[in-house]
Every structure is written in C-alpha cells, then in structure tokens.
Amino acid sequence: MPITHLKTAPGQPPHTASDIADAVQAMLTSLKTGGAQVALEYARQLDGWTKEVNVTQPEIDAAVARVPQEMKNDIAWAHDNISRFAAAQRATAQDMQIELRPGLIAGQKQIPLAAAGCYVPGGRYTHIASALMSIATAREAGVKDITAVSPPNGDKGIPDEMLYAMHLAGATRILCIGGVQGVAAMTLGLFGAPPADILVGPGNAYVAEAKRQLFGPIGIDMFAGPTDSLVLADETADPEVVAIDLVSQAEHGANSPVWLATTHKPLADQVIARIPALIADLPEPNRSAAEQAWADLGEVVLCDSAEEMAQYADDMAAEHLHVQAADLDWWRNRLQAYGSLFLGENTTVSFGDKAAGPNHVLPTSGAARYTGGLSVHKFLKTVTWQEVDERSLPDLARVTASISRAERMEGHARAADVRYEKAMQDLKVTASN
Numbered sequence: 001m002p003i004t005h006l007k008t009a010p011g012q013p014p015h016t017a018s019d020i021a022d023a024v025q026a027m028l029t030s031l032k033t034g035g036a037q038v039a040l041e042y043a044r045q046l047d048g049w050t051k052e053v054n055v056t057q058p059e060i061d062a063a064v065a066r067v068p069q070e071m072k073n074d075i076a077w078a079h080d081n082i083s084r085f086a087a088a089q090r091a092t093a094q095d096m097q098i099e100l101r102p103g104l105i106a107g108q109k110q111i112p113l114a115a116a117g118c119y120v121p122g123g124r125y126t127h128i129a130s131a132l133m134s135i136a137t138a139r140e141a142g143v144k145d146i147t148a149v150s151p152p153n154g155d156k157g158i159p160d161e162m163l164y165a166m167h168l169a170g171a172t173r174i175l176c177i178g179g180v181q182g183v184a185a186m187t188l189g190l191f192g193a194p195p196a197d198i199l200v201g202p203g204n205a206y207v208a209e210a211k212r213q214l215f216g217p218i219g220i221d222m223f224a225g226p227t228d229s230l231v232l233a234d235e236t237a238d239p240e241v242v243a244i245d246l247v248s249q250a251e252h253g254a255n256s257p258v259w260l261a262t263t264h265k266p267l268a269d270q271v272i273a274r275i276p277a278l279i280a281d282l283p284e285p286n287r288s289a290a291e292q293a294w295a296d297l298g299e300v301v302l303c304d305s306a307e308e309m310a311q312y313a314d315d316m317a318a319e320h321l322h323v324q325a326a327d328l329d330w331w332r333n334r335l336q337a338y339g340s341l342f343l344g345e346n347t348t349v350s351f352g353d354k355a356a357g358p359n360h361v362l363p364t365s366g367a368a369r370y371t372g373g374l375s376v377h378k379f380l381k382t383v384t385w386q387e388v389d390e391r392s393l394p395d396l397a398r399v400t401a402s403i404s405r406a407e408r409m410e411g412h413a414r415a416a417d418v419r420y421e422k423a424m425q426d427l428k429v430t431a432s433n
C-alpha cells in the first residue's frame with residue numbers, strides 16, 4: 001500500500017538560486033584580484049565591520065576571562081566528548097602494508113592535511129558547537145595549522161563564548177570575518193593565514209556556494225544546504241516529545257524541513273494538532289523561522305509497517321534521523337541512509353547538535369545517499385605506495401607491457417620492458433657468478 005500523506009509540504013527546499021551563484025562568483029573574482037583590501041570592504045558593507053580582522057591573543061584572553069566558569073565547564077564538557085569521539089575515529093584510520101606477491105609490497109599511509117580552514121557560522125545564531133565540531137576534529141586528525149573564521153556579531157565582533165570554544169578546540173588563529181569574504185580569506189591566505197588545503201564547516205547559502213565554487217584546487221567537507229530532520233515513531237512514542245523535537249529542528253530556518261513518519265495515526269494527529277502551539281511559544285526570530293519551515297516544508301506520512309517507514313527513511317536520506325520506536329537494534333541494522341542516527345526517546349537531535357560527541361556537520365538535501373558527515377577522515381589523505389624487488393619484477397613487467405600494448409600505449413610498455421631487460425641482465429650476472 002502506498003504511504004498516506006497526512007501533511008504535505010507545499011513548498012520545496014530552495015536549491016541554490018542562480019542569483020546567489022552569480023553574486024558569489026562576482027565576489028570571488030574581485031576577492032582573488034583585490035585580496036585583503038576587497039575582503040575588508042565586503043566586511044564593512046555586509047557586516048558593518050571596520051575593525052581588525054585578526055583576533056589577538058590578549059583579546060582572546062580577555063574574552064576567556066569574561067566567560068562565566070559554568071559556561072566554560074559546559075563548553076569543555078561538550079568539547080571533551082567531541083574530541084574523544086574524533087580521536088577514536090582517528091585510531092580507526094590505519095596505515096597498512098601488504099605483500100601482494102613475493103617482492104611486491106604496497107601500502108597505504110594516512111597523512112594529515114597541513115592547513116585547514118574552519119568556517120564557523122555566526123549570522124542568526126552564535127554557533128558555538130560548530131566551532132568545536134570543525135576545529136577539534138581537524139586537531140584530532142593531526143592538522144597543524146587551523147584557521148577559524150566567523151562573522152562579527154554587531155560591533156562587538158565574535159562573541160566571547162565562541163572565542164573560548166575556538167581557542168579551546170585548538171584554532172591556530174581566529175579571524176573575525178564571515179560570509180564569502182571569510183571563505184576567501186582562508187582560501188587565498190589573507191590576514192596571516194596560509195592558504196587552506198580544505199574548507200570545512202556549515203554556513204548559509206552564500207558560504208556554501210563559495211565553498212562549492214572554490215572546490216577543486218582546494219578540498220571541501222561537503223556541499224551543505226539547509227539542515228533537515230526526520231523522526232520515525234511508532235505507537236510507543238510520546239506525541240508531546242515528538243512534536244517538541246520536530247519544532248526544535250524547524251527553528252534552524254524557514255528552509256529547514258522537518259518530517260515525521262509513523263505507523264500510528266493517533267500519534268500523527270496529536271503531533272499535527274500540537275505543533276502550532278509549540279511554535280507560537282518560541283521567542284522571535286525562532287518562531288517565524290519554525291512557523292514557515294513547518295508550513296512550507298513540514299511533512300507527516302502514515303506507514304503500514306516498520307519496514308515501510310524504514311524504506312521512506314532510506315528514500316529521504318535525512319541529515320538527522322531519529323527513531324522513537326520499539327526494537328532499536330532492528331532499526332540500527334536496517335536503516336541505510338542518514339547523516340547521523342538518533343536511537344530512542346532518551347536522545348534528541350539537539351544532543352547531537354551540541355554536545356553528544358559525533359560530528360554535527362552532516363550531509364543535507366539527500367546527500368546522505370552517498371556520504372557521511374564531517375570526520376577526521378576528511379582531514380586525512382589516505383595515500384598509497386609500492387615497492388618491487390627482483391622476485392616480482394619479471395612478472396609485473398611482462399603483464400604491464402602486455403596490457404599496455406593491448407591499450408596501444410607503447411610508451412608505457414617500454415617503461416616496463418626496460419626494467420624487464422635489466423632484471424634479466426641481473427639474473428644472468430648472478431647466475432654466472
């Protein structure tokens with residue numbers, strides 16, 4: 001039986017509008033020629049920032065001193081989880097070597113990138129947790145030079161708590177500059193930063209588009225669109241909790257979809273009835289964001305079975321997938337497409353967003369079909385090497401020359417031939433001795 005839609009989404013999440021792509025392209029072009037001067041001019045025009053971009057050590061120290069001890073403890077608690085999770089991930093990325101044939105040895109090596117650029121969003125909200133997610137993960141991967149950029153919050157610059165988090169997580173330098181100009185500063189190596197090898201971190205449509213356009217000579221973590229969340233609930237779920245969870249993620253922005261799939265119609269009805277009041281109770285501007293996200297993009301579907309719900313989840317490939325249903329092991333084994341999975345009512349996407357440990361920089365807009373989120377692996381190059389001695393050389397050279405000639409690549413074949421001949425020569429010399 002097909003899935004029943006109890007609430008459909010009349011709007012579609014916007015794809016990168018071509019006017020944003022054009023605006024970003026024009027900005028990057030002038031940033032490439034004009035460098036720091038142009039970056040400063042954009043910072044002034046777009047964010048009203050006319051002060052120093054480089055945050056100095058005394059400024060960091062002063063900010064750290066102003067953050068209340070309790071807040072520091074909480075940020076440090078989250079940082080501890082996030083960095084220990086990343087360290088455990090790092091331990092799974094191993095060097096290895098294998099003797100494929102006698103005398104043909106090949107291996108792989110993990111090499112951390114030299115310089116990372118971490119974009120920490122700071123427009124609408126102060127994304128303290130994003131600083132921890134990007135910077136601490138780069139640090140655990142072994143990246144030596146980490147630049148963190150974030151836009152100013154009014155004329156005070158980067159908020160104290162954010163500076164504390166960036167510093168704690170291990171940023172080498174902090175630049176108070178956001179948007180496309182912030183991304184360009186890390187790419188071009190402005191304001192004392194080396195040109196980054198990789199750009200990571202979430203950001204708004206301008207930031208995401210800038211990263212997309214710069215990708216190629218420089219790496220990026222992923223193309224990140226607006227955040228999205230899916231809750232799967234059966235008759236064991238609490239409708240009040242499910243409704244609160246959906247509203248919590250709709251708060252991200254008007255273009256952030258939240259979806260519910262359930263096998264239990266009374267739950268769906270209760271959630272749909274409850275959400276407007278929960279949204280109305282939020283402060284502004286969160287309320288308007290959640291209201292529009294729910295109205296335009298919120299979706300509720302009724303499924304016949306757990307298997308049908310799982311299939312719906314695989315099709316949606318949500319960034320955040322939260323199961324509030326019986327038999328969590330079944331779900332953990334069955335589900336195939338998500339950025340991060342939240343199992344059971346005790347946890348919530350908010351936990352993962354802020355403090356639980358796994359990274360919150362995750363694939364959006366269906367990208368979970370083909371990739372996971374930010375991890376130490378994005379900051380590591382898994383490179384390979386090979387070495388051959390005389391035991392394998394004749395066979396390897398002969399097979400290589402044979403395949404090369406079948407491909408009509410005579411130059412390749414001759415590079416194999418010359419080695420084959422030398423090996424034969426050496427064999428003769430050894431035999432005559």
Ligand SMILES: NC(=O)c1ccc[n+]([C@@H]2O[C@H](COP(=O)([O-])OP(=O)(O)OC[C@H]3O[C@@H](n4cnc5c(N)ncnc54)[C@H](O)[C@@H]3O)[C@@H](O)[C@H]2O)c1
Pocket residue numbers: 023046047120121122123124125127130151152177178179180181202203204205206207224225226227252253360361362
């Ligand atoms: N998925 C995640 O892990 C995650 C986590 C945190 C935040 N986010 C996302 O990060 C984003 C944060 O967006 P934000 O806007 O609040 O902060 P932001 O830091 O991404 O962007 C602010 C910057 O945008 C630039 N800008 C604004 N209007 C512009 C224009 N018209 N032209 C050119 N540049 C312009 C400004 O220079 C400003 O510095 C949200 O989309 C949020 O969902 C995602």
Ligand SMILES: [Zn+2]
Pocket residue numbers: 227248249252349350353
């Ligand atoms: Zn969230």
